[in-house]
Amino acid sequence: MSRAVALRLGAFAGALALAFGAAFAIGTNVDPIAAAAPEKPAGGMSEMGGGHGEGHSESGGQLPGLAVSDAGYTLAPETTFFTANSKTVLRFQIKGPDGKPVTGYTPTHEKELHLIVVRRDLSGFHHLHPTRDAGGTWSIPFSFTAGGTWRLYADFQPAGHAEPLTLGTDVNVSGLYIPVPLNDPASSYSVHAYDVTLAGTPVAGKESELTFKVSSGGKPVTDLQPYLGAFGHLVSLRSGDLAYLHNHPTQHAEVGMKGGPEIKFGTTFPTAGTYRLFLDFQHAGAVHTAEFTVDVGTDGKTIVPPTALPTETKPHSHEEGAEHK
Structure with a gap:
């Protein structure tokens, strides 16, 4: 090996050492739990409403x-x-x-x-x-x-x-693991003796109104009972990473009040994608859960029209523990 080639190789190795050293110094100062702060949406809108x-x-x-x-x-x-x-x-x-x-x-x-x-x-x-x-x-x-x-x-x-x-x-x-695929997007769901429909035009990154309507035996349910301070409780999870959205209905409910058949929520889906929505509602002393798969885009497409009602096939529970000690 010539002296010139050896000098060039030595300089290259030195540069690599400096680069790896700098990368290590940066990496050790990054919090492995907290993600980098994203840019705020234009207009000051929060990522979830x-x-x-x-x-x-x-x-x-x-x-x-x-x-x-x-x-x-x-x-x-x-x-x-x-x-x-x-x-x-x-x-x-x-x-x-x-x-x-x-x-x-x-x-x-x-x-x-x-x-x-x-x-x-x-x-x-x-x-x-x-x-x-x-x-x-x-x-x-x-x-x-x-x-x-x-x-x-x-x-x-x-x-x-x-x-x-x-x-x-x-x-x-x-235990036995059998993957359960998501239901196709639909605006209707049947659980026990109740049919629930969903309407709205969700748009990624913008506040959207979702309206659930509860009926039983073909008749609107107009005596929903308060559950956790409202006539409905909605949890939405983004498919893939399972980011969590926990939203409020637009109407507050107290003991003795009656609600229904509509339960409305104002919510903001942070990104386009597929979401799974779980609506809890209470009637005749029992809590029921209706599930919906919703595809959210950037163009405000209406949730797909009602089709055949998917029925509940998976267990749900709304268990309460004993009083605080």
Whole structure:
């Protein structure tokens, strides 16, 4: 090897060393949990509308439910390994910025904390309300209905914190795993003795109004009962990464009031894509869940017209735990 070639190779190696050194220095200063803050939409519009769960984040602007930690708070399950169809107890804590379990909460939708459990293929949806002991541990009896990876969401507002938070984490369930494909987009769903239709023109990045209409036996249901301070409770999950949207209906409801047949929500889908919507409503003392698959674009297409009513084939639960200790 000539002296000139050796000098050139030496200089090249030195440059590579400097480049890798700089990359390492940058990489070690990046928070592995918080995402980079995205640019704010034009006009000051938040990424998610409709009230609770409007894309709140103090650790980089990621959408709700995508991170196990946000704003200094962390969702900490007691275990992340379970067996399908086995009775167990879900236990977890919310760790605060000081690393200790949180024991003070501001109720939202009449509860200190809402726990959403769903398999990653968006089957097996459960909306639960666990109980908290004096030490800050939440618990509720639960049985996972099938093997696979399941997502847990904790939706809550710490006392003294300005905004609600939604944290998410995965747990592993051993057992038979058979993927359940999403239903095709439709504007009608049948659950138990109820038919629910959905109308609206959702547009990605813009506030949209969604209207659900509940009927039974071909007649409108006009005596819906309040559930969590409203006549309906809507959870929407984006297919793929399972980003979480938790929206408010436009009408507040209190004990003794009657509602229906329409339940309206104002919501903003953050991006174009496929979403799974879970509507909880209460009638005759029982809570029911209607599910919809919605394709959201950028051109404001109307939700597909009613077709044959898909019927409920997956389990739902709305379990309540014992009173707080």
